[in-house]
Amino acid sequence: MRRSSRILWLGSMLLFMLVLSGCNSIQYEQPTLEDMGFVTVMGFDRAKGDKMTVITAVPQSSQQKEKTQFYSVQVSTSAEAIMNIATKSERTIVPNQMRVILFSEDFVKQKGITDVVLDLYRDPRVGDNVVLGVVKGKVMDLLQGKYENKPEMGVYLNNLLRPRRETAFYPFTTIHDYIYRTTGGTADPLLPYLENNSKEGDIEITKVALIKDGKLVGFLTPEEGRILQAASNRGKVPPMSYLIQDDPNSDKKVRVYLEFVRNSIRKRYVPIGKKPAFEIELGITGNLLNYEGNRDLEDATNLAVVEEKIAREMEKALKAVLMKTTKLGIDPTNMLEKMRAKTYGEWQGLTIKKGMKDIPVKINVQLRITGVGTLK
Amino acid sequence: MDQGKYKKLNPYHVFFLINNTMVGQGLLSISHALSPVGYNQYWIPFLLGVVTQLVLIPMYWLGMRYPEDNLYVINERLLGKWLGKLVNLVFLIYLIMVFAAVTHNYLRLVQAVTMPDRTMYPALIAILFVSCYIVLGGIKLVARFCMLGFFFTAWMMVYLHWGIQKGEFSHMLPLFNVNMRDVWQASYQAYESFFGYELLLVYFPYIVQQKRSLLHVSGGLWLTVLVYTGVSLVSVVYFSEWQLENLRYPVLNLFKAVELTFVERIENFGIALWVFLVLSTAAPYLWAAKKAMDAVMSHNRRIHLYVILVCAYLLARVQMPTWLRQKLFEDWSFWLGYTMVVIPVLLLLLSLIRKPATPAKEQPQALAETDDGGGTQG
Numbered sequence: 071m072r073r074s075s076r077i078l079w080l081g082s083m084l085l086f087m088l089v090l091s092g093c094n095s096i097q098y099e100q101p102t103l104e105d106m107g108f109v110t111v112m113g114f115d116r117a118k119g120d121k122m123t124v125i126t127a128v129p130q131s132s133q134q135k136e137k138t139q140f141y142s143v144q145v146s147t148s149a150e151a152i153m154n155i156a157t158k159s160e161r162t163i164v165p166n167q168m169r170v171i172l173f174s175e176d177f178v179k180q181k182g183i184t185d186v187v188l189d190l191y192r193d194p195r196v197g198d199n200v201v202l203g204v205v206k207g208k209v210m211d212l213l214q215g216k217y218e219n220k221p222e223m224g225v226y227l228n229n230l231l232r233p234r235r236e237t238a239f240y241p242f243t244t245i246h247d248y249i250y251r252t253t254g255g256t257a258d259p260l261l262p263y264l265e266n267n268s269k270e271g272d273i274e275i276t277k278v279a280l281i282k283d284g285k286l287v288g289f290l291t292p293e294e295g296r297i298l299q300a301a302s303n304r305g306k307v308p309p310m311s312y313l314i315q316d317d318p319n320s321d322k323k324v325r326v327y328l329e330f331v332r333n334s335i336r337k338r339y340v341p342i343g344k345k346p347a348f349e350i351e352l353g354i355t356g357n358l359l360n361y362e363g364n365r366d367l368e369d370a371t372n373l374a375v376v377e378e379k380i381a382r383e384m385e386k387a388l389k390a391v392l393m394k395t396t397k398l399g400i401d402p403t404n405m406l407e408k409m410r411a412k413t414y415g416e417w418q419g420l421t422i423k424k425g426m427k428d429i430p431v432k433i434n435v436q437l438r439i440t441g442v443g444t445l446k
Numbered sequence: 447m448d449q450g451k452y453k454k455l456n457p458y459h460v461f462f463l464i465n466n467t468m469v470g471q472g473l474l475s476i477s478h479a480l481s482p483v484g485y486n487q488y489w490i491p492f493l494l495g496v497v498t499q500l501v502l503i504p505m506y507w508l509g510m511r512y513p514e515d516n517l518y519v520i521n522e523r524l525l526g527k528w529l530g531k532l533v534n535l536v537f538l539i540y541l542i543m544v545f546a547a548v549t550h551n552y553l554r555l556v557q558a559v560t561m562p563d564r565t566m567y568p569a570l571i572a573i574l575f576v577s578c579y580i581v582l583g584g585i586k587l588v589a590r591f592c593m594l595g596f597f598f599t600a601w602m603m604v605y606l607h608w609g610i611q612k613g614e615f616s617h618m619l620p621l622f623n624v625n626m627r628d629v630w631q632a633s634y635q636a637y638e639s640f641f642g643y644e645l646l647l648v649y650f651p652y653i654v655q656q657k658r659s660l661l662h663v664s665g666g667l668w669l670t671v672l673v674y675t676g677v678s679l680v681s682v683v684y685f686s687e688w689q690l691e692n693l694r695y696p697v698l699n700l701f702k703a704v705e706l707t708f709v710e711r712i713e714n715f716g717i718a719l720w721v722f723l724v725l726s727t728a729a730p731y732l733w734a735a736k737k738a739m740d741a742v743m744s745h746n747r748r749i750h751l752y753v754i755l756v757c758a759y760l761l762a763r764v765q766m767p768t769w770l771r772q773k774l775f776e777d778w779s780f781w782l783g784y785t786m787v788v789i790p791v792l793l794l795l796l797s798l799i800r801k802p803a804t805p806a807k808e809q810p811q812a813l814a815e816t817d818d819g820g821g822t823q824g
Binding site for chain 2: 100166167194195197198199247249250251253255404407408410411412414415
């Protein structure tokens with residue numbers, strides 16, 4: 071390239087750069103990390119008409135103390151909530167760090183949560199591992215309660231609802247799990263039920279909420295939840311406690327307490343002729359840490375008797391839970407998946423669920439006690 | 447780099463060229479593309495692998511009949527100058543469209559997932575710039591970049607572990623409760639994920655061990671089938687049929703399932719790393735497009751590469767109705783892709799009917815280059 075043409079080329083480039091900069095649109099400043107407000111908890115309460123009250127918890131860290139800002143808006147969709155809250159906050163509100171989504175009991179009963187969860191599932195900024203929960207009363211009251219010596223609300227609720235053996239009586243339902251179960255046509259989602267225990271200054275998971283078509287239809291106690299979880303998934307099961315009739319000459323029942331429980335589960339679809347039927351074989355191993363009876367558990371025969379009695383109690387408990395859930399037309403154990411996997415043609419999940427209470431389920435529990443503690 | 451040596455693609459280059467050109471384009475959405483057959487989808491990649499293998503055989507035969515010529519030269523030799531040039535022009539349009547579509551689709555994903563409030567044109571320019579840089583290094587550098595892309599991203603398969611852990615294995619039980627229409631629709635949609643091997647005849651003259659190349663190409667193909675089957679299996683286990691049908695990028699949601707103690711939202715990391723796969727798909731297409739333009743214009747000039755880049759930029763960037771972009775990037779490029787797969791088979795038949803192939807007396811200019819700095823290398 072000749073020198074003159076090079077100068078011409080460079081000159082015209084400079085001219086274009088200068089002149090064309092006027093065509094640029096206004097560039098809004100990109101927020102820095104400090105300017106961002108990360109929503110950690112989102113709550114949904116019912117409002118008048120079709121609207122809902124959305125509450126968001128946004129942690130604000132200062133040098134002295136961690137604080138949480140709460141914003142509340144009345145909107146029709148969750149996406150609208152983020153948009154409206156942005157106008158109230160001095161920071162850019164983003165849902166990328168969301169960990170917990172809570173719904174008030176009234177909201178789940180009357181309005182249903184599927185649409186809201188679907189909206190959040192659609193938003194790529196929201197993770198799939200965000201946990202869901204149902205709250206007694208209003209979410210706003212629970213979030214704004216005074217909890218002494220507890221970390222920031224988002225961290226506290228996230229830690230409370232994350233999988234732990236002690237609270238494994240409900241299946242730690244995340245957004246993905248909820249959508250998977252709701253759209254799968256076999257299992258139904260379960261959610262933890264939280265109560266504000268204001269006397270003791272903490273939040274407690276008191277029950278398991280049963281969800282059908284996105285709406286709350288009933289509850290399970292933690293005891294019922296434990297045996298149901300044992301019958302749903304393989305792995306570690308929370309500690310269990312049962313009352314057994316140990317002495318045939320006495321009406322008095324004795325309490326047994328199993329710890330470090332592991333289970334194996336086998337669910338089978340075994341139709342009788344054309345009529346559907348299921349078999350559940352539940353194998354449990356664990357340590358018997360508390361036994362209030364008079365038998366000498368060092369003796370293998372006595373131990374086998376106790377094992378048998380506890381196993382029968384477990385069978386009874388599982389049968390009762392399945393009766394309760396099938397009456398409601400829901401399948402929290404994902405038993406129907408075994409049927410779907412063997413059914414040729416289009417899966418008629420809804421129709422089958424309606425008649426679930428009439429499907430016989432044969433339950434067999436085998437218990438093996440691996441230890442009885444260190445005290446004779 | 448690679449100066450003076452005409453045949454430069456070693457077996458492992460061919461292996462990774464085939465594999466990465468395919469994977470970068472289709473892996474993110476293969477499970478979604480296969481959703482018409484629901485949970486029965488995981489055997490379809492195997493089926494499509496067999497089809498691809500069968501198509502590769504005539505391609506290989508054609509390549510062996512004209513070992514010194516690329517597809518564009520063979521076109522002109524067998525179809526005549528003008529018809530050959532016309533077909534080459536169609537190929538050029540297809541290759542530019544695929545190149546633009548691959549970069550555009552990736553950037554759209556990045557914008558949706560990681561940077562929703564940023565404009566994507568600087569990123570687009572960056573990708574075009576890097577692709578150009580790779581292509582300027584010649585086909586060997588393209589192949590080497592494919593190897594790099596493979597090793598940089600293959601370890602991400604470990605993340606499928608979370609999907610398996612949480613999933614329901616009974617979804618895998620084969621019910622075969624699908625009709626032929628569903629299988630056809632799923633195969634048709636998913637076959638786009640297998641495109642990439644059609645470039646074989648463009649770089650065939652550069653392969654060192656041409657006789658054994660079918661083995662190396664097949665190796666690359668079946669690695670792709672293995673990857674697709676693995677992802678498809680995990681998707682079947684982890685998702686419901688509704689999710690498979692409605693999630694555009696199931697692999698993204700499989701990344702979202704990952705829970706590590708030291709880092710959260712690993713999908714952002716995965717999407718960022720995906721750029722290696724995208725580049726290793728885009729670069730071979732850009733290189734092949736440059737060769738096509740050389741053949742159409744009967745000259746080997748570097749400016750052709752820049753013209754293609756400008757065209758791709760305009761295709762990806764210019765405001766156009768969504769339906770038109772969809773037609774261009776999905777429907778038309780899809781059909782042109784099938785054309786590029788079928789034409790070598792027709793050319794083979796034509797070459798069998800005509801007299802046996804003889805080596806070209808005079809190398810067309812598009813191929814007569816050496817890998818010095820004078821033009822696009824390779």
